[in-house]
Amino acid sequence: MLADEGKPYRVVLERIGSYRETLQAAVLAARQGNPPHLAQLFEVGSQLAVDSGIFEPIGNVGGGIDLSDYIEPVINYYTIDGAVNSIPFNSSSPILYANKNLMEQVGLDPTDLPQTYGELLETCATIRASDVDTNCITFPLHSWFFEQWMAEQGAPMANNANGRGGRATETLLNSEAALRIGEFMHALGENDYYSYTGKLEDWSGSDAIWLNQETVFHITSTSVSGTLPRNAAENGFETVTGLLPIADGVDRNGVVIGGASLWLLAGHPQEELEVARDFALYMTNTENMISWHKLTGYYPVRQSSVDQLAAEGYFEENPNTSVAFDQLLETIPNTATAGALLGSFLDTRTIIEEALQKIFNGTAGVEEAMNEAKELADARLDEYNANF
Amino acid sequence: MKDNAVFRGRFLAFVLLLPSLIILTIFLYYPTIQGMVLSLYRANLFLGTRRFIGLENFKSLFVGTLSPRYIQVVGQSFIFSALVVILGICLSVALATLASQKVRGARIYRLFLIWPFALSPAVAGTIFLFLFNPEVGTVNEVLKTLFGVKPRWLDTPTLAFTLVVLAAVWKNLGYNIVFYLAALQNIPAELGEAAEIDGAGPIQQFFSITFPMVSPMTFFLVFTNLTFSFFDAFGMIDIITGGGPVGPKPFDNAGLTTIMIYQVSEDGFGGSGNSGLAAALGNIILLIVATITFLQFRYGARRVQYGEN
Numbered sequence: 001m002l003a004d005e006g007k008p009y010r011v012v013l014e015r016i017g018s019y020r021e022t023l024q025a026a027v028l029a030a031r032q033g034n035p036p037h038l039a040q041l042f043e044v045g046s047q048l049a050v051d052s053g054i055f056e057p058i059g060n061v062g063g064g065i066d067l068s069d070y071i072e073p074v075i076n077y078y079t080i081d082g083a084v085n086s087i088p089f090n091s092s093s094p095i096l097y098a099n100k101n102l103m104e105q106v107g108l109d110p111t112d113l114p115q116t117y118g119e120l121l122e123t124c125a126t127i128r129a130s131d132v133d134t135n136c137i138t139f140p141l142h143s144w145f146f147e148q149w150m151a152e153q154g155a156p157m158a159n160n161a162n163g164r165g166g167r168a169t170e171t172l173l174n175s176e177a178a179l180r181i182g183e184f185m186h187a188l189g190e191n192d193y194y195s196y197t198g199k200l201e202d203w204s205g206s207d208a209i210w211l212n213q214e215t216v217f218h219i220t221s222t223s224v225s226g227t228l229p230r231n232a233a234e235n236g237f238e239t240v241t242g243l244l245p246i247a248d249g250v251d252r253n254g255v256v257i258g259g260a261s262l263w264l265l266a267g268h269p270q271e272e273l274e275v276a277r278d279f280a281l282y283m284t285n286t287e288n289m290i291s292w293h294k295l296t297g298y299y300p301v302r303q304s305s306v307d308q309l310a311a312e313g314y315f316e317e318n319p320n321t322s323v324a325f326d327q328l329l330e331t332i333p334n335t336a337t338a339g340a341l342l343g344s345f346l347d348t349r350t351i352i353e354e355a356l357q358k359i360f361n362g363t364a365g366v367e368e369a370m371n372e373a374k375e376l377a378d379a380r381l382d383e384y385n386a387n388f
Numbered sequence: 389m390k391d392n393a394v395f396r397g398r399f400l401a402f403v404l405l406l407p408s409l410i411i412l413t414i415f416l417y418y419p420t421i422q423g424m425v426l427s428l429y430r431a432n433l434f435l436g437t438r439r440f441i442g443l444e445n446f447k448s449l450f451v452g453t454l455s456p457r458y459i460q461v462v463g464q465s466f467i468f469s470a471l472v473v474i475l476g477i478c479l480s481v482a483l484a485t486l487a488s489q490k491v492r493g494a495r496i497y498r499l500f501l502i503w504p505f506a507l508s509p510a511v512a513g514t515i516f517l518f519l520f521n522p523e524v525g526t527v528n529e530v531l532k533t534l535f536g537v538k539p540r541w542l543d544t545p546t547l548a549f550t551l552v553v554l555a556a557v558w559k560n561l562g563y564n565i566v567f568y569l570a571a572l573q574n575i576p577a578e579l580g581e582a583a584e585i586d587g588a589g590p591i592q593q594f595f596s597i598t599f600p601m602v603s604p605m606t607f608f609l610v611f612t613n614l615t616f617s618f619f620d621a622f623g624m625i626d627i628i629t630g631g632g633p634v635g636p637k638p639f640d641n642a643g644l645t646t647i648m649i650y651q652v653s654e655d656g657f658g659g660s661g662n663s664g665l666a667a668a669l670g671n672i673i674l675l676i677v678a679t680i681t682f683l684q685f686r687y688g689a690r691r692v693q694y695g696e697n
Contacts, residue, residue, distance in 0.1 A: 024657060027434050048434045048660065197521055198543025199630050200643075208524045347659035354634050354643070361543070361633075363640050379453040384660045386430055387437040 009275050019260060020346070023048065026265065030054035035265040037276035040089060042260045043077060044345040047163065049263055050080055051343055051388075056266040059084030061277045069302045070284075073331040076338045077257045080164070086261035087280040090292075091299045092223035093255035094139075094148050095323055096245060100238040102216045106130045113242030117184040120217070120245045124193040127216055136193040138209045139219035141357060142201045143349035146181055147256055151337045152246040153177040154253040157348075158381075163341035167388075171348060171381060173355075173374040174367070180247040182359050182366035189360035200353045211235050219244065221258065222324035225297035229320055241320040243327050254331025256339035259298065297321060299328060343387075347380040420674070426667035433661030445668035456641040458651070458669065464639075465647040465673075468553060469617040476557045476613050477606060480564030485598055487565065488572040498569060505562025509620060512559040513627030520551055520628075543633040545644050552628055552645045556621045564609050571605040572598070603692045610688070611681060618677050622649045648673045 016022045019042035026039040031054075041049055049055055059065055060083055067075055067084060074088045096113055103110045106127050114120040124136035139145060150157055155177030158168035172178065188194035195215050197205035203220065210218035211231055220228070229239035246252060262280040264273060282288070289300035290309060300306060306325060309315065315322040331337050342348055355373035358364040364372070427445055431438045449458045487498045504512065519527050520541040528538045541547050575598065583593050599606075625631060631646035631654065642651070648669060656666030 020658060024433065024661075027436075031436060052434045052436070195523065196543075197523060198540055198548070198633060199628075200632050201630065205521065205523070208521070212524055214523055344660040350654070350659065354632075357543070357632065357634050358640055363634065363636055375453055376457075380660065383430075383448070383454075383662060383665070384432070387432045387435050387439075 009279075011279060019045065026263075027052050027054060030265055030267065033267075035267050037265060037268060037272060038280060039263050039265060040260050041086070041263050043256075043258055043339065044342075044349070046078065046080065046085065047341040047343045047345065050085060050341075054265055054267070055085065056264045056273060057083035057085045058087055058262070058264045058277055058280060061264065062270070062274050065277070065281065069286075069304050071299070071301055071303060071306070071328065072333055073254065073328060073337060074257045074299070074301045076333050078261050079338075080341065086263040087284055088257065088259070088261045088301045089280075089284060090223065090296075091257050091259040091261075091301050092221040092297075093258055093299075093324065093327060094145060094219050094244050095222050095225070095327060096242040097210065097218040097220065097228060098240045098242065099210070099213060099216050099232070100240045102132060102134055102213060102237065103240075105132045106216070108216075110240045113240065114217075114245050115243055116245055116248045117180075117187070118248040121184075121187055121191070121193070123217075124188075124191065128191070128193070134213060135195045135215045137188070137217040137219070138195045138206045138215045140201055140203050140206045141196050141199075141353055141360070142203075143352040143356075144258060145219060146178075146352050146356065147340070148244060148258075149181045149184075149246060150177055151256040151339070152244065152253050153180070153250045154332075154334060154336045156336050157340035158342055161335040162338060164335055164338060167385060168340070168342055168381065169385065171342070171374055171377040173348075173352065173377055174370040177247070177250075178370050179366055180250075182356070182370050184247070185356050185359045186362075186366050189362060194360065200350075200357070207231075213237060222321070223259065223296055223298045225321045225324055226293075226295065227297065239320060241323045243323060252330070253334065254337045255327055256337055257328075293321075297324075299324065342381065343384040344377070344380040347384075348377045351376045351380070423667045423670050423674075426663055427671050429664045431662075431664040431667075433656065433663045435661070441664070445664045448665060449668055449672070458642075460639055460641045461646050461648055461651045462672065462676075464549075464642075464644060465618070466676075468549075468556075468621070468645075468647050469614060471553045472556045472560070472617040472621070473610060473613045475553070476560045476564060477609060479557060480561055480609075481568055481599065481602065481606070483561070484565045484568030484572060485594060488569055498565075501565045502562040504559055505566060507559065509559060509623035510627055512555060513624035516551065516555045516624070516628050542629055545633060545635045545639070548629050548633055549644050552621075552625055555624050555628060556617060559624065560613055560616055564613070567605050567609055568602060571602040575601045600693050604694055607684070607688060607692045610684060614680060615677065618647075618673055619649050621647060622653060625650050626653075648676075 014036070016025045022039060023041050023045045026036065029035050035054060059067065070088070074091050075084065078084060078086045078088055098110060098113055100110045107130065108123060108126060114123045120137070127134065127136050147157060155175055156162035156172060158172060159170045160166040160168050195209055196202065199205060206218060206220065207228065209215055213235070225241065232239045244255065262283065264276055264280070284301055286302055286304045286308060289302050289305040292298060293300045293305070293309070300309070351373050355369040358369045359366055428440060428442060429438050430441045430444065448454055483501055487494060487501055519525050522528055522538060522540050522542060532538050539547055541551050579597050580593060583597055588596065625645050625647065629643065629645040631650050632643035634640050634642070635644045652666045652669050652673070655662050655669065
């Protein structure tokens with residue numbers, strides 16, 4: 001390890017902007033012959049990153065690395081064609097956040113949160129029937145939730161084993177599983193149970209709605225399981241968290257890991273690659289992952305970190321975060337929960353979000369909207385695949 | 389003195405033009421030509437791939453699965469730009485005329501009117517978003533208290549479109565007013581006095597004297613506002629609506645506030661980095677703006693009054 005040998009390496013940090021911009025910047029820097037050593041990239045950019053050819057699978061550098069301590073569903077996402085491409089750093093999944101005070105006012109049991117769409121819609125009806133002036137649920141209108149709801153049903157988003165058995169050539173956005181999600185969105189729209197700012201991917205907008213007690217429930221990332229309850233407490237209410245509610249009548253397969261990972265860029269001398277890799281490992285060592293988790297709510301990606309947190313009694317003190325771990329650790333590793341690999345994932349996201357918005361607004365029927373989404377996403381995928 | 393003074397030596401003229409030419413070549417001509425070439429290729433930003441495909445990208449824009457989106461985007465861009473330019477010009481000439489009246493505190497009014505000019509489109513967008521956030525924005529807080537209504541500014545199609553138009557008009561107001569104020573100062577006072585003696589009211593004075601006298605400025609501002617609405621409104625739209633919401637049928641193929649330049653950025657940088665397709669749409673914008681500008685100079689210039697002769 002670099003620290004052991006006391007070698008004079010310096011870590012220079014550069015913030016580029018959004019995840020999308022960081023990937024662009026890394027690619028352009030590499031093309032101009034001046035690549036950084038590490039880049040922090042978001043999960044849906046994985047196929048683009050692999051295809052760009054500027055990265056070195058981090059698990060292949062030197063004699064390889066011991067990954068046995070990394071939580072399986074997490075490392076699963078970043079394993080492509082058998083090689084570990086990147087080291088997961090900030091990992092998260094969606095959970096249900098509930099306003100305990102409002103639940104009690106409505107007469108709901110805050111220890112028994114809805115776990116399926118059906119239960120959630122019933123709870124929404126109870127809230128509507130009560131004299132408490134609040135709506136049922138908010139979450140950002142973001143494709144990420146659709147992706148998670150697909151994985152929970154064990155349903156892939158794309159053919160060729162979610163793009164992991166070979167390059168995906170077709171999306172599966174009108175599968176039975178996808179239609180169930182559409183039906184849920186339709187029910188939320190028809191009954192006016194769902195509240196959002198109207199803007200797509202508006203994370204802070206939905207946080208504000210929930211913190212303002214405009215809704216009882218909120219679905220968002222575990223990455224704010226530390227900060228969101230703190231902000232809620234400042235606004236005078238208590239938070240309880242639960243598993244992500246999923247489609248009725250299907251087994252809970254688990255979640256796809258979201259967030260970002262550290263990618264190693266090719267084109268550096270072997271020694272520098274190893275040092276950069278060691279730094280990525282250092283960032284995700286047991287202690288650093290614990291402090292990172294406590295600060296933000298992002299998962300520690302190592303089993304040893306989870307064990308140590310449990311031994312400290314952290315989960316008893318912070319029951320809201322243990323839901324997140326249960327959800328992750330109970331995830332069944334399969335191609336659906338490993339997450340889709342699509343070169344056109346970002347285009348697909350916009351297409352899914354617009355389809356869900358049409359369903360919610362009642363502009364289009366569920367099947368109509370999802371069929372159209374599939375057709376558009378396939379056209380974008382064809383366009384992308386035509387590059388090879 | 390002769391009206392048209394000319395430089396004797398061509399060399400000197402060239403030397404004086406050189407700095408501008410260098411800058412224009414590097415930042416304008418070269419990228420424009422690159423954009424034209426790129427639109428003929430299937431090119432990807434992330435993959436670095438480039439393969440000649442002729443006019444395929446243009447075909448994708450106007451026929452095929454993806455085309456309904458682009459056709460809608462082109463159409464709504466025209467409406468957006470027309471509204472931004474017409475409303476912007478009318479409002480600023482009216483406000484500038486009022487602000488140039490000799491009243492107490494006129495300088496303060498002018499300052500406040502010019503102020504939006506100092507903001508970047510992104511900052512202006514953020515201000516509008518804070519104001520019009522349907523759940524936690526200031527405007528709806530007030531509307532709910534006073535009238536018990538909470539309009540859905542960001543996902544009611546007409547409201548979202550109107551909001552973005554108004555935001556763009558407001559952002560441009562300061563710029564337009566600065567120019568109009570300058571133009572109004574140059575109108576000889578005798579004209580107004582003569583008109584008053586002849587019994588013309590303020591409204592007649594405005595339409596018969598003020599408006600024709602500032603027509604060179606209007607001519608210039610129509611062009612800059614047009615460029616703004618086609619190219620620079622991008623930042624505000626990104627922040628306020630993110631291009632959404634999808635409209636009712638048949639306008640459900642794209643977000644209603646997705647104007648062409650926003651779609652270019654979505655395709656080229658936001659999605660899977662389809663640079664070729666983005667370049668093709670970029671060229672369409674170039675063609676449209678060039679055509680409008682040509683028509684403006686061809687037909688609009690005749691109506692402009694440049695002083696006595």
